[in-house]
Amino acid sequence: MPTNETDKRPDVFVPLAGPPQVAPPSQDIYAAMGEANIFRMLEDFYRALAQSPVHPLFPDDMVTASQRSAAFFVGLLGGPPLYQQRYGHPALRARHLPFRIDDAARQAWLDCFDAVLAKAPELYSFPPQHVEGFRRWLHEFSRWMVNAK
Numbered sequence: 757m758p759t760n761e762t763d764k765r766p767d768v769f770v771p772l773a774g775p776p777q778v779a780p781p782s783q784d785i786y787a788a789m790g791e792a793n794i795f796r797m798l799e800d801f802y803r804a805l806a807q808s809p810v811h812p813l814f815p816d817d818m819v820t821a822s823q824r825s826a827a828f829f830v831g832l833l834g835g836p837p838l839y840q841q842r843y844g845h846p847a848l849r850a851r852h853l854p855f856r857i858d859d860a861a862r863q864a865w866l867d868c869f870d871a872v873l874a875k876a877p878e879l880y881s882f883p884p885q886h887v888e889g890f891r892r893w894l895h896e897f898s899r900w901m902v903n904a905k
């Protein structure tokens with residue numbers, strides 16, 4: 757992982773607004789879903805990504821890729837810090853720098869998550885009253901992953 761983002765990507769775009777100032781999703785979500793449902797939700801999300809315009813950015817093994825993301829979402833949604841335990845500090849903007857992510861890529865990524873969230877209460881026991889807050893978090897936080905114009 758580059759320590760200084762300008763070293764390896766001289767053309768890197770940094771969102772002017774800086775790191776997102778958005779309320780974290782409800783910490784009750786994990787209690788309602790549990791770890792297995794979060795992993796299943798992220799596996800289906802990665803299945804949607806594999807069919808989306810951003811699929812070339814992702815590796816062939818989408819199940820393994822989905823598990824790294826799921827570990828992060830377990831902690832984000834109120835569970836144990838699985839990502840930190842398994843992979844270290846998330847440093848998500850830095851970890852996304854090797855991939856060229858522009859506004860269109862962000863939108864395609866959000867569209868895939870929206871499709872999964874539409875069925876999430878039914879399929880993974882996602883608490884329906886917290887879907888909107890989580891969607892808002894994804895919408896705002898994903899701005900910070902944009903690194904190309």
Ligand code: HEM
Pocket residue numbers: 810813814815821824825826828843848851852855857861862863865866893894895897898901
């Ligand atoms: C709310 C915004 C986002 C969050 C929380 C998030 C979270 C994550 C996490 C936790 C990982 C795993 C990092 C690791 O390898 O250990 C990851 C990987 C990745 N994300 Fe994101 N991401 C976000 C937005 C985006 C967007 C907008 C894109 C654009 C397409 C994107 C593309 C990728 C790619 C290409 C990988 C690497 C997959 C791999 O090689 O395994 N992400 N993301």
